[in-house]
Amino acid sequence: MKFVYLLGLPWSAVSSRVRAWLVVLYLFFAVVLELALIFAKPGGSIFTGTTTKLAILNLSIWLLLLPNTLVLAHDARQLRLPSIERDVRHSLWLYATLSIALPAVLFGAFSGHTLTIALNLILGAGLGMAYACTSGYIAMLIVFFLLAGSNFSEYLGLPDSTQPGYFVWAAPTAALLWLLVWRGWRNAVRDRVAPSSARAPIVLKLSSNAWKGYGSDSHESVESRLLRQRPDWHQLTPNLSGCGPTHPQRSIRLALGGWFMPQKASSLLRQCLLFLVPGLLFVAFMLVQFLNKRPDENWVNGVTYGGLITVIWFGGFGAAMLAFAQLSRVWRIWHVPNSSLALVALLPGLDAGSRAKPAVLRAVIVPVVAIQIGLLFVLLICAVAVHLDGQSEWMIALSQVGAMGFVIAFALAIVGGRLLPTWAMVALGIFGCILINISLFTPSLSKPGTIQLGPTNLLELLLFAWVVLALGLIWIGMRGWRGLQARAHAFLPS
Amino acid sequence: MNAVLRTDEIAAAAPMVARDICQEFEGRRVLDRINLSLPAGSVLGLIGRNGAGKSTLIRIMLGLIQPTSGMARVFDEEALKLSDSAKTRLAYVPQKPDALAWLTAEQMFDFLARFYPRWDAKFAHDTLRRWQIDAGKLLAKLSPGERQRVDIIRALASQPDLLVLDEPAAALDPVARRELLREIATRAGDAGTTVLFSSHIVSDLERVVSHVALLHNDRLLLNCLMDTFRENYARLWLPGEHASLAPKHAMSRRPGKDGSMSLVIERDAGGRWPGADIPGARIDTLGLEDLFVEIAE
Numbered sequence A: 001m002k003f004v005y006l007l008g009l010p011w012s013a014v015s016s017r018v019r020a021w022l023v024v025l026y027l028f029f030a031v032v033l034e035l036a037l038i039f040a041k042p043g044g045s046i047f048t049g050t051t052t053k054l055a056i057l058n059l060s061i062w063l064l065l066l067p068n069t070l071v072l073a074h075d076a077r078q079l080r081l082p083s084i085e086r087d088v089r090h091s092l093w094l095y096a097t098l099s100i101a102l103p104a105v106l107f108g109a110f111s112g113h114t115l116t117i118a119l120n121l122i123l124g125a126g127l128g129m130a131y132a133c134t135s136g137y138i139a140m141l142i143v144f145f146l147l148a149g150s151n152f153s154e155y156l157g158l159p160d161s162t163q164p165g166y167f168v169w170a171a172p173t174a175a176l177l178w179l180l181v182w183r184g185w186r187n188a189v190r191d192r193v194a195p196s197s198a199r200a201p202i203v204l205k206l207s208s209n210a211w212k213g214y215g216s217d218s219h220e221s222v223e224s225r226l227l228r229q230r231p232d233w234h235q236l237t238p239n240l241s242g243c244g245p246t247h248p249q250r251s252i253r254l255a256l257g258g259w260f261m262p263q264k265a266s267s268l269l270r271q272c273l274l275f276l277v278p279g280l281l282f283v284a285f286m287l288v289q290f291l292n293k294r295p296d297e298n299w300v301n302g303v304t305y306g307g308l309i310t311v312i313w314f315g316g317f318g319a320a321m322l323a324f325a326q327l328s329r330v331w332r333i334w335h336v337p338n339s340s341l342a343l344v345a346l347l348p349g350l351d352a353g354s355r356a357k358p359a360v361l362r363a364v365i366v367p368v369v370a371i372q373i374g375l376l377f378v379l380l381i382c383a384v385a386v387h388l389d390g391q392s393e394w395m396i397a398l399s400q401v402g403a404m405g406f407v408i409a410f411a412l413a414i415v416g417g418r419l420l421p422t423w424a425m426v427a428l429g430i431f432g433c434i435l436i437n438i439s440l441f442t443p444s445l446s447k448p449g450t451i452q453l454g455p456t457n458l459l460e461l462l463l464f465a466w467v468v469l470a471l472g473l474i475w476i477g478m479r480g481w482r483g484l485q486a487r488a489h490a491f492l493p494s
Numbered sequence B: 001m002n003a004v005l006r007t008d009e010i011a012a013a014a015p016m017v018a019r020d021i022c023q024e025f026e027g028r029r030v031l032d033r034i035n036l037s038l039p040a041g042s043v044l045g046l047i048g049r050n051g052a053g054k055s056t057l058i059r060i061m062l063g064l065i066q067p068t069s070g071m072a073r074v075f076d077e078e079a080l081k082l083s084d085s086a087k088t089r090l091a092y093v094p095q096k097p098d099a100l101a102w103l104t105a106e107q108m109f110d111f112l113a114r115f116y117p118r119w120d121a122k123f124a125h126d127t128l129r130r131w132q133i134d135a136g137k138l139l140a141k142l143s144p145g146e147r148q149r150v151d152i153i154r155a156l157a158s159q160p161d162l163l164v165l166d167e168p169a170a171a172l173d174p175v176a177r178r179e180l181l182r183e184i185a186t187r188a189g190d191a192g193t194t195v196l197f198s199s200h201i202v203s204d205l206e207r208v209v210s211h212v213a214l215l216h217n218d219r220l221l222l223n224c225l226m227d228t229f230r231e232n233y234a235r236l237w238l239p240g241e242h243a244s245l246a247p248k249h250a251m252s253r254r255p256g257k258d259g260s261m262s263l264v265i266e267r268d269a270g271g272r273w274p275g276a277d278i279p280g281a282r283i284d285t286l287g288l289e290d291l292f293v294e295i296a297e
Helices: A002-012 A016-040 A046-065 A068-078 A082-111 A114-133 A136-156 A166-189 A202-207 A222-229 A248-256 A265-293 A299-335 A340-345 A356-385 A390-415 A422-445 A456-486 B007-011 B054-061 B084-088 B105-113 B121-130 B144-157 B174-191 B202-208 B226-232 B240-245 B288-296
Strands: B016-025 B028-038 B043-047 B069-074 B090-093 B162-166 B194-198 B211-216 B219-225 B233-238 B252-255 B261-266 B282-285
Touching: A002 A068, A002 A082, A016 A046, A046 A082, A046 A114, A068 A082, A068 A166, A068 A202, A082 A114, A114 A136, A114 A166, A114 A202, A136 A166, A136 A202, A248 A299, A248 A340, A248 A356, A299 A340, A299 A356, A299 A390, A299 A422, A356 A390, A356 A456, A390 A422, A390 A456, A422 A456, B016 B054, B028 B054, B028 B211, B028 B219, B043 B054, B043 B174, B043 B202, B043 B288, B054 B069, B054 B162, B054 B194, B084 B090, B090 B144, B105 B121, B105 B144, B121 B144, B144 B162, B144 B174, B162 B174, B174 B194, B174 B202, B202 B288, B211 B226, B211 B288, B219 B226, B226 B233, B233 B240, B233 B288, B252 B288, B261 B288
Parallel strands: B043 B194, B043 B211, B090 B162, B162 B194
Antiparallel strands: B016 B028, B016 B069, B211 B219, B233 B261, B233 B282, B252 B261
16 A cells, blocks of 8 residues: 555646646657667667666656655645655655666666666666756756767767776766755755745746746746846846837837847847857757768868758747747736736826837837848858758748747737637647748758758648748737727737 | 815815726626726725725726726826826836836836936935835845835835825835835825825725725725714624614624624714614724724625
């Protein structure tokens, strides 16, 4: 009975909806993994396939399911329920026995590599647990080292699990990961870090509902919470010069906040660097991967081609992300109860009725679309430089114009108070995202000099989908525009 | 400490009026035919339980929400289409003062001063210092009480003719609350500022308001001068054996476990308490808090 209770404890630490999603995810994992192993290594031994599957399954369990027990342990400590905290520890030991010790012993008995298998499994579990039970910064470092390890393994000369010397780097790495887990767990359970702080473990942060409009503290908006979490060097520095009744658009931008508010040059530079540094690291990884795959390729050509393709991917994806970031911000301001709208609505000098309506639209739309237009030019220059054919260039341009269309149509719908039901917005958003990604990645994934969009019917299908999306966006935009005209002023909540 | 209402101000046009306001959210009625006006220079306390619709009514009266039906006017203009000149005379402190969280108090005041011609920068600066609030700290990083105080300073610094405060004292400590009430009384008494003050901390309101309005079950049950309320409303208690004789018209009636009856009654046209002559009847004077509890319970 105790065994079943301990086994079920991590599942009871998540909501029924998350439980259902986890089950679906594990089934999906199982199918994908099975297929991947069948196709990737048709001649591989059953042993290799099974242990690989186990390691990945282990990682997913220790990444998605078991870290939730930290929330349970934290709450149990806060509620002075030591028995539950103890049960959580016992449950984790049980899962460690079942997912690490038992498979290692069983498979070790057949293969004679008990320690190697155990280390593999400990490493996978530690990786998952460390990602979820440490702060976002450490989690980012973990991902970075993981990417670096996989991309630079040949240069670093790290032996894999079948080679001698594997223990020399794998054992200390596993120890370090579990040390991070222990430290993160201890600090969180003993309440040394607030769940909303930047140093809080990711799993604890997610449980505090920060992603919703308002968190558990009804007096605190998500905006305030995010701003408080950010360290000072990461804060935006507003530029108040030029703001006032004579410049309504600039004033509204400042009142709406976010990336697109008027900022000092140093602040803009800091924000750009924050995006560029990880971007450049990604470019480096992509280049290494490119050169690994095509060792016979001329180095300079490879670097140029890989760099330009990466700029296309990053730029295209960046434009879509900008659209998403701005729209979610505008939606939050106009939809979730907050005092920002009230303050701007009652601000004299903006003439909320006639002058403010176009000013609001410009403040919401122009900064994003201007950057997107800039990116479009950069992307087209890169596309020409890597000799993509005309159709491919059109596809890339379409993806960018599509992202701009989303910004304009949805901004009009939100500000005009004519939002579609959430399911329709999400469905359209997913449809647009898929379309943008296909249009962006299909041309650039082809071999240099032989860019093809695949079968002609794919191109026709894509164009048809774009026409459907464009008609949908035009309809949403016009509906929003009419709504805005009918509104008494531009700052009524949606 | 209560604000004194001058007769010439009573005669002036009401700076804020709600006429037959109805509001529905997702088919549920939250305000039902509300009529309310603030005489110039008055301090009106709007009381009601949590979720009674106080904030919604205030937001409608300021033109921040479009009502399902009815109309609100501010300084004789339609609330939804306020002119800039009306806005310069108006200040509003919301229940959750989370606007411009990405600015410091200093930056926020610098920004807003550009829009309000009567902005009192010295008052803003001095009050920030007196209340020991770090002017260079990001608003998001201030405590809820500090944030609320910054917003109150912001509202007062614009020197409004009409000040609307939605639960302004909720996050304040007793010292800050007392200071706020003193400021409101001074502004109303000396400068003739009209104030609408919603709160469920009824003891605060009792110190400062000249008028009182009670919102309950979507309706405005009471809207009168504070002095009128004190003189004209009382609690009538009847013993169990005479509870059946209770007057028909009462603002609320609450039966006791022993069969007794407690009612909130209003003087009749002749100035008498209805039911006072029933044998065993007892008339108790009512404080605002008593009234609130009697009706809301």
